[in-house]
Amino acid sequence: xxxxxxxxxxxxxxxxxxxxxxxxxxxxxxxxxxxxxxxxxxxxxxxxxxxxxxxxxxxxxxxxxxxxxxxxxxxxxxxxxxxxxxxxxxxxxxxxxxxxxxxxxxxxxxxxxxxxxxxxxxxxxxxxxxxxxxxxxxxxxxxxxxxxxxxxxxxxxxxxxxxxxxxxxxxxxxxxxxxxxxxxxxxxxxxxxxxxxxxxxxxxxxxxxxxxxxxxxxxxxxxxxxxxxxxxxxxxxxxxxxxxxxxxxxxxxxxxxxxxxxxxxxxxxxxxxxxxxxxxxxxxxxxxxxxx
Amino acid sequence: xxxxxxxxxxxxxxxxxxxxxxxxxxxxxxxxxxxxxxxxxxxxxxxxxxxxxxxxxxxxxxxxxxxxxxxxxxxxxxxxxxxxxxxxxxxxxxxxxxxxxxxxxxxxxxxxxxxxxxxxxxxxxxxxxxxxxxxxxxxxxxxxxxxxxxxxxxxxxxxxxxxxxxxxxxxxxxxxxxxxxxxxxxxxxxxxxxxxxxxx
Numbered sequence: 001x002x003x004x005x006x007x008x009x010x011x012x013x014x015x016x017x018x019x020x021x022x023x024x025x026x027x028x029x030x031x032x033x034x035x036x037x038x039x040x041x042x043x044x045x046x047x048x049x050x051x052x053x054x055x056x057x058x059x060x061x062x063x064x065x066x067x068x069x070x071x072x073x074x075x076x077x078x079x080x081x082x083x084x085x086x087x088x089x090x091x092x093x094x095x096x097x098x099x100x101x102x103x104x105x106x107x108x109x110x111x112x113x114x115x116x117x118x119x120x121x122x123x124x125x126x127x128x129x130x131x132x133x134x135x136x137x138x139x140x141x142x143x144x145x146x147x148x149x150x151x152x153x154x155x156x157x158x159x160x161x162x163x164x165x166x167x168x169x170x171x172x173x174x175x176x177x178x179x180x181x182x183x184x185x186x187x188x189x190x191x192x193x194x195x196x197x198x199x200x201x202x203x204x205x206x207x208x209x210x211x212x213x214x215x216x217x218x219x220x221x222x223x224x225x226x227x228x229x230x231x232x233x234x235x236x237x238x239x240x241x242x243x244x245x246x247x248x249x250x251x252x253x254x255x256x257x258x259x260x261x262x263x264x265x266x267x268x269x270x271x272x273x274x275x276x277x278x279x280x281x282x283x284x285x286x287x288x289x290x291x292x
Numbered sequence: 293x294x295x296x297x298x299x300x301x302x303x304x305x306x307x308x309x310x311x312x313x314x315x316x317x318x319x320x321x322x323x324x325x326x327x328x329x330x331x332x333x334x335x336x337x338x339x340x341x342x343x344x345x346x347x348x349x350x351x352x353x354x355x356x357x358x359x360x361x362x363x364x365x366x367x368x369x370x371x372x373x374x375x376x377x378x379x380x381x382x383x384x385x386x387x388x389x390x391x392x393x394x395x396x397x398x399x400x401x402x403x404x405x406x407x408x409x410x411x412x413x414x415x416x417x418x419x420x421x422x423x424x425x426x427x428x429x430x431x432x433x434x435x436x437x438x439x440x441x442x443x444x445x446x447x448x449x450x451x452x453x454x455x456x457x458x459x460x461x462x463x464x465x466x467x468x469x470x471x472x473x474x475x476x477x478x479x480x481x482x483x484x485x486x487x488x489x490x491x492x
């Protein structure tokens with residue numbers, strides 16, 4: 001597993017210094033929709049120029065290199081503990097090498113660990129993979145956008161939101177209306193619906209790994225994603241929150257079964273700097289590749 | 293784009309209006325949560341700070357800075373959310389006399405009053421454009437409290453050139469964030485109003 005140390009550093013570098021092509025593409029399209037010379041157009045031009053400059057110089061495109069959130073899919077023959085140790089080690093190495101901003105703070109002493117590791121940091125979720133490939137998805141989750149996420153319990157009287165998909169739509173609109181421009185729009189919005197509070201927060205976060213141009217395999221959810229995106233954009237909060245046509249690039253929704261008496265909705269928001277990258281490691285030949 | 297040379301005079305600051313797109317030239321200082329709490333609680337005399345904040349801009353930013361043989365180099369320097377220092381800002385403006393406060397997301401009523409009282413503006417920098425903005429830093433002139441507060445929370449004294457920002461709160465009590473919030477609220481209320489089903 002030690003061959004993976006360098007791979008994890010590379011994964012961090014990829015995630016921190018470039019954006020996936022589907023996100024860059026969506027930002028370019030968003031710019032073409034804004035009036036020339038408007039604040040929104042200026043903001044998107046600076047954002048696109050920033051992405052180019054970061055990628056060219058291999059520098060983190062935002063100074064907040066965020067909370068590293070990992071989603072692992074581990075083959076049955078591989079130890080989770082071993083992968084976790086590799087990630088922690090790789091995180092320490094990457095903090096110096098990329099460099100990442102040291103963002104892990106001890107809640108009791110307020111001391112920064114200076115290497116982006118500590119109890120529960122980075123955040124790691126794990127599932128078992130099919131086959132022999134270890135898949136490591138990394139999201140560098142900006143804290144500004146993390147702070148505007150919200151969890152709802154339906155029904156919600158203030159929002160006229162019932163236990164139905166239209167209630168989910170209202171939750172997302174409420175979260176964005178409250179957030180305004182504070183989480184660096186245009187946003188990518190992940191939504192999770194299910195039986196318990198803890199479950200839906202993970203589910204919504206996981207939706208942020210999806211490609212912006214993918215299609216939800218449930219036609220109802222695919223339609224709902226578009227409806228909510230269009231409604232969010234109608235709010236006219238705009239890029240960086242100073243008005244404009246694009247407040248959300250995409251909305252991604254997943255639903256689980258729920259208890260008849262519970263209906264939790266979690267809204268997880270990514271800033272335009274939606275930094276994600278994937279490491280695929282073949283256990284049999286110890287070869288890996290990294291993709292965005 | 294209006295070019296603003298720092299330090300600014302009170303007249304410069306008062307002449308700016310919400311929606312103005314400006315570019316900054318000159319010296320600015322960074323400060324975020326910890327620095328604000330320190331300036332607010334301890335109120336160190338201006339002479340103890342290795343930079344004269346009068347007429348300058350206090351930038352809500354925790355940059356990534358690398359020490360190189362040629363000195364410090366700013367790698368990434370985008371704005372952080374300003375609202376977190378709302379509690380402190382009015383007093384910090386009164387004590388240290390900045391003419392600009394820069395960050396992202398806008399600030400609250402207390403700061404808006406202080407901007408009016410002292411002749412100061414709030415500037416929104418482009419959130420997340422950290423490399424683009426770092427490339428507009430021409431020199432790191434100094435740093436204060438680096439050991440004690442760490443890289444992100446220290447006060448970095450930076451010389452900037454053509455640093456773009458948008459005036460979103462001015463010295464006349466106007467707040468662009470509030471205007472956008474008000475407009476989006478009325479659209480929001482229509483969109484969540486009962487009996488508006490979605491076509492499924």
